[in-house]
Amino acid sequence: MHENKQKYADVVDILESYQQTCEAIHLESGKVLEPVHAGRDQLTRERFSGAKRLRAAALTKKERLKALNPITFELFHLQMAVLTMFYQILYDETHTDIFTLHSQKVRLLRKEANGLDVKNQFDSCKELAISVIKAFLVQATLEHYNLQNTNSNPENIPNFEQMQDDEKKNE
Numbered sequence: 001m002h003e004n005k006q007k008y009a010d011v012v013d014i015l016e017s018y019q020q021t022c023e024a025i026h027l028e029s030g031k032v033l034e035p036v037h038a039g040r041d042q043l044t045r046e047r048f049s050g051a052k053r054l055r056a057a058a059l060t061k062k063e064r065l066k067a068l069n070p071i072t073f074e075l076f077h078l079q080m081a082v083l084t085m086f087y088q089i090l091y092d093e094t095h096t097d098i099f100t101l102h103s104q105k106v107r108l109l110r111k112e113a114n115g116l117d118v119k120n121q122f123d124s125c126k127e128l129a130i131s132v133i134k135a136f137l138v139q140a141t142l143e144h145y146n147l148q149n150t151n152s153n154p155e156n157i158p159n160f161e162q163m164q165d166d167e168k169k170n171e
Contacts, residue, residue, distance in 0.1 A: 005047055011051040012055065015052065018036075018038065019067050022068070035068070038072075040074065045071055052064070093115075102115070104135075105128055110131075
């Protein structure tokens, strides 16, 4: 679909195509049409919401684009800025020391995660960052609770059933 998202007439066409797709899918599945969450970047959300307001006085739910609700925005640009900063601070191809972001990229075979080009490799860079952050969080949790591995059981767990209410608050 080659529509101009800067023109409300084209935005209405886009939303109508979304509405038709939702109706067709629900009809094929034999289910009643339910509202479908639609989300885009903040500017597109503003345009989508404006287009829906143009149709607010329409006679039918279909004309009012009722199947597309809620319309929310995704903080894509904020995610991009944070991820770019994350890589600017932590990514350095000259260092391959263990636990550096570059060494984790090599170790996890994430060739597409080019930390020097986050804008054009956003998804790959995001996946690598999430993997590394999760791994560090797991490792920090294991160390904090003195666990050998993720299958270990923590020791010294308070027995909340035998505690008084005052003692539970202090735990």
